[in-house]
Amino acid sequence: MINCKSCGQNIITAEPISDSCIRLRIADVGDKECGLSRYGIYEKLPTPEFSSEEKGEKTVITVKNACLEVGSDGSFTFSDASGKTLISSAGIEKQRGGFDARISYRDGAKIYGLGDATRRRIEKTGFATEIWVRNIRCYIPVSFIHSHDGWGLLLNSTWRHMVDIGASEKDIMRIVACGGAFDVYLFAAPDTHSMLFEYTRVIGRPIMLPKWAYGLSFVANQANDINATMNDCLNFRREDIPCDIIGLEPGWTANSRYHFGTDKEWNQKTYPVPGWQKGDKSATFLGAMERIHFHLSLWLCIEYDLSYEEERQAGYEVKPDEIIWDDDDYIHDSHFATAARLDGNTKLEEPFFEHLKKFVDDGAECFKLDGCHQIDDHPDRLWGNGMTDEEMHNLFPLIYAKQMSLGYRNHTGKRAMIYTSGGYTGIQKYVATWAGDTGGGAKPLSSMLNLGYVGHSNVSCDMETNCTAGIHFGFMQTWSQLSNWAYWNQPWFLEDELKESFRFYAKLRYRLAPYIYTMAHKAAQTGLPVMRAMSMEYPDMEKADDLGCQYMFGDDILTSAFVDEITLPDGKWINAWTGEKTDGGKTVSACTSGVIGGPLYIKEGAIIPTTGDRTYLGTKAFEGVTFNVYPSENETSFTLYDDDGISYGYENGDFAEVKITAKKTGDKTVVTVMPRTGAFEGMSEKCIYTVKLYQNDIVGATVDGKAAEISAGDGWCNTGIGKTVSVTVEVKDSPVTIEFKA
Structure with a gap:
């Protein structure tokens, strides 16, 4: 921690966290360490390269992608590597009973975050709420907010607090807490994907389930x-x-x-x-x-x-109740032997x-x-x-x-x-x-x-x-x-x-x-989620924040629920149910019938890996994988991931990947499957894949220049569209190239 100049009773410190994150803490002598810090929620990162210097009454801390300038009164300005101001304080009152902070952001900023604080909107300017876990109303509030124009703020506090993002005062974010220090992690990142990468690098990535x-x-x-x-x-x-x-x-x-x-x-x-x-x-x-x-x-x-267990894990002594009989105690009545605790469930010594x-x-x-x-x-x-x-x-x-x-x-x-x-x-x-x-x-x-x-x-x-x-x-x-x-x-x-x-x-x-x-x-x-709001993937898309019932499911699949229309981003999209290709940049019907309950669109150029029908997943390696190729004139790729499905070996590199690329040029579509890299226990010995092309005018194909047998059939949605051709190949030590000809 860097001790900054202070002209009052408060203790002002700053800490370089990463190349894109700097921590600022304004506290009084009675403020204890936040539970998130005390109980090891944050990742342990190496100290980044940084510089620190005093300029008059100000302390300036610089890391690779950000700069924090802190005044002796606790005022601050946070900038990116180019010197552009991202956010700055507009007044911070630190009191023994908490703090009241006002932070200025740029006009027109689009602000996201706060977790489950609301289910009525995605973008948060003009929104105010209490950050407090509540049944039904707010199960998972998260004290992190960020803007599309390059800044993020994580409040390092578990105290009940209020956040007002321009609801009461335009372009001013107000954070009021009833206790604790004003303790924030400030992030600089150029876009949402980068911001989530930096934020989860500090607080922790999503867990990999079995x-x-x-x-x-x-x-x-x-x-x-x-x-x-x-x-x-x-x-x-x-x-x-x-x-x-x-x-x-x-x-x-x-x-x-x-x-x-x-x-x-x-x-x-x-x-x-x-x-x-x-x-x-x-x-x-x-x-x-x-x-x-x-x-x-x-x-x-x-x-x-x-x-008690968190204190123990943090290195603090937790003593269970101990029975010490007094020499004059003739009866040794156990009712008087230990403290009378209202909590009858907790065992101090037992996690x-x-x-x-x-x-x-x-x-x-x-x-x-x-x-x-x-x-x-x-x-x-x-x-x-x-x-x-x-x-x-x-x-x-x-x-x-x-x-x-x-x-x-x-x-x-x-x-x-x-x-x-x-x-x-x-x-x-x-x-x-x-x-x-x-x-x-x-x-x-x-x-x-x-x-x-x-x-x-x-x-x-x-x-x-x-x-x-x-x-x-x-x-x-x-x-x-x-x-x-x-x-x-x-x-x-x-x-x-x-x-x-x-x-x-x-x-x-x-x-x-x-x-x-x-x-x-x-x-x-x-840190990039599987389910992504439209504004996360297409920040320049008109009224993306209003499309709260549609989302990207991974990189290449667009879907929606409970609405009659779906808005397609720019580009070309394929209706997975019909095989029909349509231009994006417009709103189309989302109505379906029969067993189908909603739209499913595939981005042109997508490569979707699938496997055969099965009654359970278990932990076995994926076998018989089909790469479903929706060809584009721009080269696209997909890297298939697999591991043992249950251990933490993936954290140490015990996994395998297969990269596949595809590009359509004139009447030819060339697909290249690279050799598998990496390894894990239980992976299949042979790498046999089916490459399925979603194009109904194919007349032939070659594999590494030799004529190959092709077969026609349905796609992975099994809706009877019959507009695919496929070739099965085994990939060993060298790339395999399949050329489809229309």
Whole structure:
């Protein structure tokens, strides 16, 4: 930290964080370190090259892409590498009870972020809100905002605070907090993609889920018992509907449906795991599930003070209550032996995840973290770390996710499929989330797109199955969940057309698995989400921020939900259902019929990897991959990603990639498949691919100059358009070039 000049009581410090980020902190002597910092939420980055100098009453800190100038009164100006002012203070009042900061930004700025703070808009100028985790209204607020013109601001605080982005005063952002220091991370980046890269580099990239987590997750009815749940598993297989996860709702634990403590046991009436079966998963219902390739998820609720474990992990001593009998104590009555704590659940010496290890050992591989009590206010509570709820409330769901994710990783060495409704800044690095009890309509979609603007990619919501539009949307998400809870949403109980629609989209999603998994890895490397608002991908598109019901699904697929029209960006687009090519820059009908519930457009030049129909994803390497090529006169490419699907080896380079390029010139389209690079345990020995060209006037093809057999057929959407030709090749040590001739 760099101590800046200060003319008052406040302590002003700055810290170079990265080539594009500088931290500024204005505090008084009583301000403690923020929980995000204290509990290791931020990534540990090497100190970048920087310079620091004093110019009169100002301190100037410069990194490669940004410069911060701080006055002795705490005023500041933040600029990019060219010297252009990005934002500057318009008055900062630091008080012992918090702060009131006014920050000036340029007229015409488009501002994004704040996570789930609203589901009614994407762009945030003229918007004001309280940053506070709330049931339904705001499950995952995030204290990060950024502008399309090059700046980002992350407030390093978990205190309840208010953000006003030009709602009260034009071009002024006001942040008011009831406690803590004015502590901000300031970012400079030229565009949204770069901003998300820089931001998630500091706070943490989205987690990579197990491969099977990108299939379908089904949450069973809470009235189920072991027989009903096993029957659900069998019905998915009998109905030829792919699914990977079966989740249990309240009722799986003994003694209490909503079990908040750590003395959980299997309910031997509903989900018996007898003692004599312990250690032999094959003899239990979990082993039976595994044999037909299902992964079990358990529902959890919590009333437990997680701050003790965070303090312990941060290196601070946490002493459990100790019984020390007085020499004069004749009776040794245990009622007087320790402190009388109102919290009867928390065990000071035991991390919350500790009691879940036995269920993991039995075969549980997923956990659903219900919102009950984790997102509730605790207005009269003083937490074990000394925080009141004003400071701890936003932090709690984040450290809950952290302890669950790291607890599972440390116990198994495997990736966790843990999902929650609550969260806060940094949630993307630990778990997946779903949109809580908000249904599966347009508002959850807005929530997911807003979360994408703060680098959170693994998002979903409860699928609506009462219409094909809800099914379409439910399967076109980063991960997909059908929640039965107290309903009868099993696809085999739907009306015939809806049942066929469900089966159609489930199979479609599983064919798309190589594409979705590659996009998920891209998110884990860059912070760019799988689901992207139109203004994120096309910032110059007219009224892009008004198109809240359409989005890019990865790099090349455009879709929408719950609207009758879809606006195509400039360029050429192919209707995936009909094969029809159309010019962009216009609005077209999004109406569909039959089993199809929404539009699907492919960007010209796209290369979409798919695989054959399957009933589950599991963790096996993708085999029989088809590269679906939508040729363009501009050369395009796609790099397919794959790994072992379950370990963290990918973090150390244990993965494989295959790059494919395509270009159309006159009556020829040339596709080149490069040799596979990298390796991971379990990958296939041979690299055999099918290249499918979406062009119906092809008369022949060659592979490396030799005539090749071509076959005609449907595309990956299986809608009978019959406008494709394909060639199958094996790629060894050298690139393979396929030339299609019209």
